[in-house]
Amino acid sequence: MSTSNLHMYVLAAPLLTAFFVNLLGRISRAWIAPLTLGSLGFASLTAICVLGKVLRHGSFSYTVGNWSPPYGIELLVDPLSALMLVVISVIALFASFSAIQSVNQELPGQEHLFFTLYLILIAGLMGLVLTADAFNLYVLLEITSITTYGLIAMGKGRAPLASFNYIIMGSIGACFYLLGVGYLYLMTGTLNMADISGILPAVEGTAAVATALAFILVGLWVKMAFFPLHGWLPNAYSLAPTGAGLLAAPLMTKVSIYLMVRVMFWVFSDDFLFLQHPQVSTLIVWAAAIAIVCASCMALAQRDLKRMLTYIIVAEVGYMVGGVWLANTTGLTGAVLHIVNDALMTLCLFLAVAAIVYKLGSGEFDKLQGIYRKMPVTMAAFTVGAFSMIGIPPTAGFFSKWYLIQGGIEAGHWQYVIALLFSSLVNAVLFFRIIEIGYFFKDGEHHGHEKCEEAPLLMQAPLLLSAVALIVIGLGSGPLVESVIKLALPAGF
Amino acid sequence: MEQLLALIIAKYNYWLYVILMMIGFYAMIGKRNLVKKLIGMNIFQTAIILLFVSAGVKHGAKIPILDKYAVLKDGVDVASVVNPLPHVLMLTAIVVSVSVTGVALAIMLRIYREYGTLEEDEILEKLGK
Amino acid sequence: MKLLQERTAKQTLGESLIIQTAVRLMVPFIQLFGLYVIVHGHYSPGGGFQGGVILGASFVALALAFDQQLCMRLMSERVNGVLGNLGALIFTGTALLCALFGGLFLDYSALDALIPLGPIEWRSFGIFIVEVGVGLAVMSIMVSLFWDLGSNGGMDEGL
Numbered sequence: 001m002s003t004s005n006l007h008m009y010v011l012a013a014p015l016l017t018a019f020f021v022n023l024l025g026r027i028s029r030a031w032i033a034p035l036t037l038g039s040l041g042f043a044s045l046t047a048i049c050v051l052g053k054v055l056r057h058g059s060f061s062y063t064v065g066n067w068s069p070p071y072g073i074e075l076l077v078d079p080l081s082a083l084m085l086v087v088i089s090v091i092a093l094f095a096s097f098s099a100i101q102s103v104n105q106e107l108p109g110q111e112h113l114f115f116t117l118y119l120i121l122i123a124g125l126m127g128l129v130l131t132a133d134a135f136n137l138y139v140l141l142e143i144t145s146i147t148t149y150g151l152i153a154m155g156k157g158r159a160p161l162a163s164f165n166y167i168i169m170g171s172i173g174a175c176f177y178l179l180g181v182g183y184l185y186l187m188t189g190t191l192n193m194a195d196i197s198g199i200l201p202a203v204e205g206t207a208a209v210a211t212a213l214a215f216i217l218v219g220l221w222v223k224m225a226f227f228p229l230h231g232w233l234p235n236a237y238s239l240a241p242t243g244a245g246l247l248a249a250p251l252m253t254k255v256s257i258y259l260m261v262r263v264m265f266w267v268f269s270d271d272f273l274f275l276q277h278p279q280v281s282t283l284i285v286w287a288a289a290i291a292i293v294c295a296s297c298m299a300l301a302q303r304d305l306k307r308m309l310t311y312i313i314v315a316e317v318g319y320m321v322g323g324v325w326l327a328n329t330t331g332l333t334g335a336v337l338h339i340v341n342d343a344l345m346t347l348c349l350f351l352a353v354a355a356i357v358y359k360l361g362s363g364e365f366d367k368l369q370g371i372y373r374k375m376p377v378t379m380a381a382f383t384v385g386a387f388s389m390i391g392i393p394p395t396a397g398f399f400s401k402w403y404l405i406q407g408g409i410e411a412g413h414w415q416y417v418i419a420l421l422f423s424s425l426v427n428a429v430l431f432f433r434i435i436e437i438g439y440f441f442k443d444g445e446h447h448g449h450e451k452c453e454e455a456p457l458l459m460q461a462p463l464l465l466s467a468v469a470l471i472v473i474g475l476g477s478g479p480l481v482e483s484v485i486k487l488a489l490p491a492g493f
Numbered sequence: 494m495e496q497l498l499a500l501i502i503a504k505y506n507y508w509l510y511v512i513l514m515m516i517g518f519y520a521m522i523g524k525r526n527l528v529k530k531l532i533g534m535n536i537f538q539t540a541i542i543l544l545f546v547s548a549g550v551k552h553g554a555k556i557p558i559l560d561k562y563a564v565l566k567d568g569v570d571v572a573s574v575v576n577p578l579p580h581v582l583m584l585t586a587i588v589v590s591v592s593v594t595g596v597a598l599a600i601m602l603r604i605y606r607e608y609g610t611l612e613e614d615e616i617l618e619k620l621g622k
Numbered sequence: 623m624k625l626l627q628e629r630t631a632k633q634t635l636g637e638s639l640i641i642q643t644a645v646r647l648m649v650p651f652i653q654l655f656g657l658y659v660i661v662h663g664h665y666s667p668g669g670g671f672q673g674g675v676i677l678g679a680s681f682v683a684l685a686l687a688f689d690q691q692l693c694m695r696l697m698s699e700r701v702n703g704v705l706g707n708l709g710a711l712i713f714t715g716t717a718l719l720c721a722l723f724g725g726l727f728l729d730y731s732a733l734d735a736l737i738p739l740g741p742i743e744w745r746s747f748g749i750f751i752v753e754v755g756v757g758l759a760v761m762s763i764m765v766s767l768f769w770d771l772g773s774n775g776g777m778d779e780g781l
Contacts, residue, residue: 004726005721005726005727008721008727009721012714012717012718012721012727015714016711016714016715016718019707019710019711019714020711022703022707023704023707023708023711026700026703062726063726064726064727064728065726065727065728065729065730066725066726066729066731135582135585138586138589139585139589142589142592142593145593146589146592146593146596149593149596149597149600150596153596153599153600153603158620160600160603160604160607161604161616163600164527164597164600164601164604167534167593167596167597167600168521168530168534171521171534171537171538171593172518172521172537174589175537175538175541178541178586179514179541179544182541182544182545182548185545185548185579186548191582558666558667561665584671588671595763595767595771598767598771599767599770599771602770602771602774606774
């Protein structure tokens with residue numbers, strides 16, 4: 001066994017296990033949990049090894065089937081994709097502890113189907129961060145989307161309708177991306193990202209390339225639920241089975257943002273993106289600022305914990321898109337750091353919600369009265385996640401927001417800075433409202449006794465770990481930026 | 494006018510693709526029936542397939558299936574065969590679109606069983622009650 | 623075949639004798655052609671996806687001409703699910719095997735270490751293995767899609 005295949009084992013573990021889960025899960029449910037957790041644990045360890053290897057020896061490219069690029073499909077393992085690989089596998093591992101419990105409760109008898117889709121989704125996400133081929137990226141994007149459609153449709157009530165809506169929107173996004181790739185292919189005659197970026201400067205002035213960029217960006221924005229295109233996300237993620245929301249909410253939008261960064265800086269050049277038409281990037285930062293403000297306001301109107309969090313996700317997408325388009329190092333550092341932090345905070349909050357839903361059946365605000373006394377551990381972790389979302393110093397959310405705000409000031413985009421601060425305030429209002437309901441409001445008449453009713457240990461352990469990780473990453477964000485993210489930024493930044 | 498006409502005729506494949514794409518896009522956004530939306534999605538994808546496949550066309554070229562020994566001896570005259578790559582890509586895109594259609598149909602089945610209709614307005618009416 | 627004859631003799635579903643007889647005659651040839659397309663995929667037009675679709679179509683034709691119950695008796699839902707998984711496993715398993723034997727992913731020449739056929743032979747043979755896996759998976763997916771959609775998810779009589 002050579003170590004050059006290390007990152008492929010990360011991807012192969014969940015993919016192979018998916019089919020074993022389907023086969024053996026038909027025979028006995030007992031197989032599902034050990035297989036899923038084992039493969040994801042293996043993937044996480046291997047992904048950390050890959051990150052270590054890349055940081056020590058530098059990035060390398062990998063050809064599937066030994067067909068040399070640009071003819072074969074190339075995978076690129078650089079610090080950025082290795083970092084994303086670690087984020088995906090670790091978060092998937094944490095989420096699946098809790099998902100196993102909640103799927104047992106919500107979808108009895110369908111566990112093997114659920115976890116087959118779940119694991120293929122994880123493998124698809126890992127493939128997305130590794131690939132260096134524009135068309136391959138489209139295929140993997142659709143693999144992740146199709147599995148998500150299936151997972152969401154497994155929910156009850158209106159979930160199939162939400163899933164159908166997502167199919168229509170997601171297909172528009174994917175088709176736009178494919179169109180953009182088609183234009184690039186017409187102009188350059190190749191699909192390999194490195195190859196395209198080598199040929200593009202010769203044809204950069206043409207309208208076709210600008211159209212290609214526009215199509216690709218709009219396609220990815222639909223997939224990441226950037227504000228005016230976000231319509232599908234709140235329904236889809238709040239109506240999905242809790243286990244599916246646990247995985248999709250922290251990862252899908254963040255991976256789409258990673259893809260935007262990848263396409264912007266590894267296919268197109270900074271010069272083309274920012275310098276030739278500076279008004280475009282200004283426009284997008286404005287759009288991001290509006291997105292943040294509008295999504296935060298819509299979050300205020302929600303009366304359900306899950307739905308409120310989904311609108312916060314939409315607002316966070318605005319943070320990161322804006323950060324990337326600020327066109328300076330600080331903004332981009334903040335955006336990449338925020339991908340990691342936001343994935344972790346969303347995970348932490350959704351794990352807490354999963355525990356609450358497991359015990360109470362839903363996350364409506366009215367039901368949360370006195371919850372701090374009933375589920376103290378869950379709510380303690382929830383509070384840490386909430387503080388991180390708001391951006392209170394020792395937690396991770398503060399540091400990435402700090403970078404983003406600094407980047408906004410450097411670039412002179414004050415509207416973005418104001419939107420960020422406004423959104424932090426709104427987040428504070430949102431979460432303190434829940435803390436108020438949960439901590440100070442008296443219990444309803446139905447619950448006379450105030451005794452502890454915690455979720456099972458398997459749901460609490462990942463929740464606590466993610467809350468601790470938020471603080472650890474917050475305290476260690478200096479070294480993280482210095483030793484990983486600085487290396488992960490595109491050349492020239 | 495004549496210039497415009499010449500432009501349309503010279504690039505008629507692109508015009509066709511744009512028209513098809515707009516039909517599909519309109520159906521996806523504007524129609525209120527879920528089946529029509531799905532058909533619109535398929536038209537949209539067909540339009541993209543047309544764009545890619547028409548990019549591989551060469552005048553007077555043959556299909557890219559060659560005799561192994563002849564190629565080893567003489568090499569390939571690139572002008573005599575169409576570009577196979579767009580076709581291969583579109584084969585994959587067709588597979589993707591088939592799977593999306595399959596998932597969408599299955600989900601539609603569930604919607605129909607739940608609400609007894611596939612008209613969006615009627616479903617929303619039932620939800621409102 | 624005996625089963626089909628019984629069904630036809632009983633005329634339980636006598637929709638059209640011509641269609642049923644034609645399908646009865648055609649199905650073996652359709653399946654043979656599907657196998658041909660899969661097996662020849664690695665050096666002529668064809669391949670796992672196309673062959674799998676043809677194989678799946680043969681079962682769809684059976685379900686259309688007779689009824690879904692009969693189709694599902696010839697290949698049960700369980701077998702179908704196992705075949706689909708097996709196909710996907712063959713594909714990913716081959717890829718992983720290549721990596722375990724010291725090559726890159728899907729670099730079939732590495733399998734030479736397993737059975738010495740020569741790296742060039744293996745490059746051709748490896749694609750064949752993968753095509754078989756793809757064919758199985760596609761056939762299973764096509765059939766189960768038709769079953770599910772055709773019977774409104776109930777897996778009963780069908781269309």
